[in-house]
Amino acid sequence: MIDSQKIRADFPILSQTVNGKPLVYFDNAATSQKPQVVIDAEANYYKEINANIHRGVHTLSQLATDAYEASRHKIQQHINAKFSHEVLFTSGTTHGINLVANGFASFLKPGDEVMVSALEHHSNIVPWQMLCEKTGAKLVVIPMNETGELIRSEYERLVSDKTKIVTVNHISNALGTINPIKWMIEKAHEVGAAVLIDGAQATPHLKPDVQDLECDFYVFSGHKICGPTGTGILYGKEAWLNKLPPYQGGGEMIATVSFEKTTYAELPHKFEAGTPNIAGGIVLGTAIDYLNAIGFDNIAAYEHELLEYGTKRLLEIEGLKIYGPEVSGLTQKTSVISFNLDGIHPYDVGTIIDKLGIAVRTGHHCAQPIMDFFQIPGTLRASFAFYNTKEEIDALVEAVKRAQMMLS
Ligand code: 7TS
Numbered sequence: 001m002i003d004s005q006k007i008r009a010d011f012p013i014l015s016q017t018v019n020g021k022p023l024v025y026f027d028n029a030a031t032s033q034k035p036q037v038v039i040d041a042e043a044n045y046y047k048e049i050n051a052n053i054h055r056g057v058h059t060l061s062q063l064a065t066d067a068y069e070a071s072r073h074k075i076q077q078h079i080n081a082k083f084s085h086e087v088l089f090t091s092g093t094t095h096g097i098n099l100v101a102n103g104f105a106s107f108l109k110p111g112d113e114v115m116v117s118a119l120e121h122h123s124n125i126v127p128w129q130m131l132c133e134k135t136g137a138k139l140v141v142i143p144m145n146e147t148g149e150l151i152r153s154e155y156e157r158l159v160s161d162k163t164k165i166v167t168v169n170h171i172s173n174a175l176g177t178i179n180p181i182k183w184m185i186e187k188a189h190e191v192g193a194a195v196l197i198d199g200a201q202a203t204p205h206l207k208p209d210v211q212d213l214e215c216d217f218y219v220f221s222g223h224k225i226c227g228p229t230g231t232g233i234l235y236g237k238e239a240w241l242n243k244l245p246p247y248q249g250g251g252e253m254i255a256t257v258s259f260e261k262t263t264y265a266e267l268p269h270k271f272e273a274g275t276p277n278i279a280g281g282i283v284l285g286t287a288i289d290y291l292n293a294i295g296f297d298n299i300a301a302y303e304h305e306l307l308e309y310g311t312k313r314l315l316e317i318e319g320l321k322i323y324g325p326e327v328s329g330l331t332q333k334t335s336v337i338s339f340n341l342d343g344i345h346p347y348d349v350g351t352i353i354d355k356l357g358i359a360v361r362t363g364h365h366c367a368q369p370i371m372d373f374f375q376i377p378g379t380l381r382a383s384f385a386f387y388n389t390k391e392e393i394d395a396l397v398e399a400v401k402r403a404q405m406m407l408s
Pocket of ligand 1: 029030123171173198200221
């Protein structure tokens with residue numbers, strides 16, 4: 001069970017006022033807030049053990065290296081990867097996707113196909129388009145339906161032995177749709193295609209099991225799971241990571257260097273050139289400990305309650321339309337509500353409710369193709385976390401009603 005008042009006390013930012021009103025932070029899909037333990041862990045790293053890693057014999061360097069590698073190990077266990085060297089530190093989801101897309105340039109030729117879904121964030125579209133431009137491969141899109149779900153029969157029709165990689169999000173950032181990734185991975189593997197799962201919006205709500213999923217790559221961002229910005233993880237199956245060429249050249253990713261020939265380091269170092277975000281990588285482990293102490297089952301159950309309550313309350317407003325899979329009993333959805341008021345631009349509503357202390361995201365949410373599908377300029381998106389409350393949802397509903405009155 002979640003005791004939201006107790007949890008809220010862990011997050012110093014939540015007790016402030018914005019524009020003279022108590023802050024209601026409903027932009028969790030963009031980034032999560034940070035608990036005091038995470039803020040302290042970052043400061044303590046710099047106060048106590050700051051040093052460069054993997055290169056010094058001195059004590060501080062070893063302490064920092066041990067803490068960084070312990071965090072990698074913790075993340076390996078969290079996502080149930082087989083080996084800790086399958087867990088690569090990145091600067092975020094975007095970095096992880098670009099690393100894989102860049103590497104696939106070595107494997108593709110004209111006529112090959114790269115498959116993305118209609119529900120993707122731009123981060124999981126543009127790197128693949130760039131790859132296709134570079135290699136002559138074709139970008140194929142799995143279409144979606146009116147309730148914001150991927151059309152399974154179309155996926156089955158489109159996936160073929162030309163498909164070399166399928167890349168799809170676990171959960172859509174713009175609509176909250178939970179995609180049937182396990183089934184999709186199975187289908188892709190039947191034709192010999194690799195699969196990358198963009199877990200940026202899933203990891204705040206659940207613990208992915210990469211061995212159970214059998215995905216080839218799984219990427220996510222630390223800042224969306226109570227960790228620091230500029231941190232992220234790329235999980236890759238050992239065999240794939242051995243096959244992929246390095247992404248960046250530099251220090252720490254080499255075995256030997258001479259002007260004639262350089263050989264690369266073993267995993268994971270082959271993909272971790274230069275001095276990484278050491279503090280961030282360590283503190284990401286702290287954030288994961290914090291979430292696991294609350295428990296992902298508790299988080300998911302509580303957030304689902306917020307989703308049900310928020311959906312019911314918002315639909316009481318006349319002329320309010322929710323986009324996404326709300327009709328299927330909300331079972332295929334996380335705590336994201338994307339909506340519009342009839343005849344009113346989302347930006348105008350967002351601006352007014354900000355004056356009332358409420359933070360939601362407005363716009364296309366870096367998922368323009370979804371907005372084009374619905375023929376809208378964007379939506380208002382309220383995304384809930386385990387530290388939000390039903391009272392905050394009531395405040396959102398009142399604020400949206402007020403905005404509607406002022407704008408119509
Ligand atoms: N993929 C998905 C599904 C996302 O939601 C995001 C960020 C990214 C990739 C990129 O993550 P980054 O950490 O590398 O930037 N999504 C959002 C959002 O919905 N609002 O702001 C950022």
